[in-house]
Amino acid sequence: MVKPYNLDNQQMFLKQLDKVEPGKEAIVDLSFETPIKLTYGQLEDLANRTAQGLIEKGIRPGEFVAYILPNWWEFIVATLAIWKIGATACPILPALRDHEVSFIMKKSKSRILIFPEAFRRFQYETMIDRLSGDLPYLESKVVIKSRDPYDIKNCLGGLAVNEPHLEDIDKRMPKSETNAQLLFTSGTTGEPKGVIQTHGSLSFAVEAHRKALGLTENDIIWVPSPLAHQTGFLYGMIAALNLGAKQVLQPKWDVKTARAAIEEHGATFVQAAMPFLADISRDPHPPKGLRIFVATGSAVPRQLAHDATAALECKVVGGWGSTETCLVSVNSPYSDDERIWGTDGKVIEGMEMKVTDEEGNEVPAGIEGMYRVKTPAMFKTYLDHHDWYEESIDENGFFMTGDLAVMDEDGYLKITGRVKDIVNRGGEKIPVAEIENLLYQHENIKDAAIVGMPDPRLGERICAYVTLNKKTDFSLEDITSYLDSKNVAKIYWPEHLELIDELPRTITGKVQKYILREMIADKLQIKS
Structure with missing residues (x-):
């Protein structure tokens, strides 16, 4: 059974950042040949300054704050700043363009948008200027041009220029039930939904993840997955901050940079989609040093898992999660059971999952059925469509994932397809x-x-x-x-x-x- 979850963990998380040794390295940003590095002390100062900047922009608790940022140090600072003032983070994938960005800005009614002048030869400022006439709620455009965190006057589009009023910021500190995150589903069906998670649900998810995988403050978290997606956001950025660990950010995907993250900067853990695993394990010189690779997003073929484990000399395990529920199942990297390959793992402690027929009755082990989950990491609602939320939750509080699955007698899950697939x-x-x-x-x-x-x-x-x-x-x-x-x-x-x-x-x-x-x-x- 799922245990009640009432502890205000997320407030504790934001406060506990003060307890990490200020001189400990927090971020290694691989945007340039010479990485940008920040300590926890510098991260906290920049987050407080940026929080002050958002207050001065008129941002109120509960508002959605939109930002289009790659895997840069600015993403982490912006997220912490948004949370420190009780607002809700609305990250937008950098790969999205006019149609999708316009849709998200209108749905979120965000009055502010933080974005880079350019990234990967795409001019974001030109796009936003082009869209401005069709964004009725947008009041403030914050354009990042200087990437230097020591350039206080110009970095973060000038948001961090002023000294923070810490008492004013502390008054806005969120609680467990406060909205933390608005993420839009990534579009495998062509119809994005705005998923709202609270600080409490995300806190439970990341703490359960830490326990299930045995992560510690000595791990170094590699983040090649987009920070604007739940995999990078929660199981990269927030996992590292929750541990008080170092995280290595990779803004652009290529194996050479991945090798640097692992072999030069010591990355030991990563959670990412199967293509990342395939690319590094099939390289003529696979990087060595990872301890755990959790592959999510789609089932990892047994042959790839076998080959990657040998090539990378690390544990490769699968898991299942969604934007709505966070990670619900994962294989243990400490198990010798061969079912850690070719399955989506066992349920994480404190969560529930079952396979049912169409009426919601559990089916016997080995029989395919509809996959349903129940967890304190469950989302709160779909933005502007609570009816969609109600339709997705059954009478017993289980989220109907839309996946088909088989569970064996020992509780190992195997996703077999989509109901609509x-x-x-x-x-x-x-x-x-x-x-x-x-x-x-x-x-x-x-x-x-x-x-x-x-x-x-x-x-x-x-x-x-x-x-x-x-x-x-x-x-x-x-x-x-x-x-x-x-x-x-x-x-x-x-x-x-x-x-x-x-x-x-x-x-x-x-x-x-x-x-x-x-x-x-x-x-x-x-x-x-």
């Missing part, structure tokens, strides 16, 4: 995740995704989208003969093959299958 071939439900996992083991296949394609007779047939390791002749027969060798029933074989250079993914690595379904549907219409 089933290929319904004439009434036969196709085990999509299982087929994808097998295809991933094919020597010529780099990446694979199975989707349903429209069929006038069966409703749907099975379409495989595949990317190859190298240019070669590759046909549907190569796939079917391979699956035949694996003794896969013929009814589960793909009936159409589409070769593609790269699968469409969200910024966090999830395959956007709705795009693939649209692509094959459009192609079939063109052919007809």
